[in-house]
Amino acid sequence: MPINLQMPALSPTMEEGTLAKWLVKEGDEVASGDLLAEIETDKATMEFEAVDEGVIAKIVVAEGTDNVKVGDVIAIIAEEGEDVDVASEGSASEPKKAKPEPAPEKTEEKAAPAPKKAAEPEPEEKPKAAAPADGDGDRIKASPLARRLAEQKGVDLAALKGSGPGGRIIKADIDAAEGGTAPTKSETAAPAPTSAATPAPAPAANDFDIPHTSEKLSGMRKTIARRLTEAKQTIPHIYLTVDIQLDKLLKLRSELNATLEPRGVKLSVNDLLIKALAVSLMQVPKCNVSIDGDQLKTFARADISVAVSIPGGLITPIITSADTKSLSTISTEMKDLAGRAKDGKLKMHEYQGGTASISNMGMFGIKNFDAVINPPQAMIMAIGAGQKRPHVIDDSLQIATVMSATGSFDHRAIDGADGAQLMQVFKDLVENPLGMLA
Known part of the structure; x- marks a missing residue:
């Protein structure tokens, strides 16, 4: 029996993908675990492995094909001992022919023949076109x-x-x-009669004769567009912003890095902020939640999704149990995840899930911004740049390093007062960072 190789669902949100590249060709023998193709999903480009043994009898979907639905047949594998040509012709991708309806039974009664219209000549039967053939006498090989x-x-x-x-x-x-x-x-065919009433084709939308280039949206970009549109349309966002003094955190970071240098670990500001958000969520569990239909889930640990910019889009690798991990572990894991994210090598469980997100645009000099919630999560923390600003310290105006942090909350799941409490705890932990290490 030929084996239909189907487009796999390589992520829970994947509905279709791009068959970016075939790593095998027709006639190749494959075994379980062999790499067959590279498939661009809604998150990354991933390798697709074989689970069956046999010979690639037919490649149904050519590489570079977009919008291949999950479950569509992309190739046919002939099992051991099976004729490859027969397996190829038995492709499930070809439409099945409808069974002819049985001819009506003859009866003894003869109906009176209908009179012919003299003005209408009988239609001339058109000859059927012969199926085109290749040089070997077989039908043309085409996908x-x-x-x-x-x-x-x-x-x-x-x-x-x-x-x-x-x-x-x-x-x-x-x-x-x-x-x-x-x-x-x-x-070669006779031209079809044209109608004078046929309208001319309409010009392309949004053209306006402006010089431009166009390219198809990648699977990742289409998914980002769809999910963020759904988030803004279906989630009532509430935004809460606090200004946070960073000087104590920067001093602690410097001291810790001096201690960690022999181990090859260098903490970033973002590593400390990941830890601060995770500890804050555990102290304010009403914000470590998710809406699931008519239920509210409250999570027993803080898994922080961290926004990472990659070529063609954005992905959020996850630091699991960030509330209990050491800063050195968070830093090491984050560097590894970010590097593999940019290479498209993350595994599904490394970017699917998370209880809350953090997005830091401080490195671009952005003072503050409102981030879009990543469903099914119920909050995301947006981090702005740390800047030298006039700041009141002990009732006197001084210069301090201050950043703005804005929490976006799903108002269906989180009340404003609970969101405000989380922002206050986060501010206190960053301004007094030894508290997150206790």
Whole structure:
């Protein structure tokens, strides 16, 4: 029996993906654990492994194909001892032919023949076009996508030379043919009558004759757009901002780094803020929550999702149990996660989940901003730049290093007073950082 290799769901939110690259070709033998393809999901580009043994009989979806639905057949594997050509022809991706309806039974009664209209000649039966064949006498080798595009665009498959595996015609060949490098069906068929009432094609939307470039949205960018739109449309955000003095935290960081230098660990300000947010959530558990239908979940630990900018988008690797981990452990894990995030090498459990998020744009000089909640979480902390500012200390105006932090809260799950309490605890821990180490 041929094995249908289906587009996998490589993340819980994945509905479709891009088949970025095939790592095998037709005729290759594969075993369980072999890498088959690179697939661009809604989060990252991930490698897809084989779970069955056999021979790649047919590649159904060409590499570079966008919007491949989860569950769609992308290749056919012939099992050991099975004829590869037979397995290829038995592809589940090809539409099944409908069974012909049985002819009506003859009866003894003869109905009176309907009179023919003299003004209407009987239609002339059109000859059926023969199926195109390749040089070996078989049907033309073409991917289902290429056949569908050829039908839509009127491209004659018989006039094309395939550039895919085994000479198979793929999407790129259809695109080239449409550009004028191969004849189309319309060049040999009689032209269809045109109607004078047919309107001219409308100009492209938002063109305005302005010079520009266009590119398709990546799977990650489409997911970001969809999820953030849903977040702003469905979550009633409430924003609470506090100004926080950083001088004591900066001093503690400097002292700790001097101690940790022999171990090769260097704490960032963000490492300390991750710890402060995690401890704050445990002290104010009413903010360490999530809405789940008609239930409110309260979490027993603080897993902090940390926003990391990567090429083409944003991802939030997670520091699990950040409330109980040491600062050196948080720092080491964060460097590892951020590095692998930028290389697209994170595993699913390393970016799926989290009880709250933190987003720091201080390195860009941003003073303050309002972050969008990452559902199903109920809060995110937005961190601005630490700046030298006039600040009242012990009833006197002095210069201090101050940053603004803004908490975004899901008002369905978190009341304003509880959000304000979390912001106050966070401020106290940052201004008196030894408290987060106790």
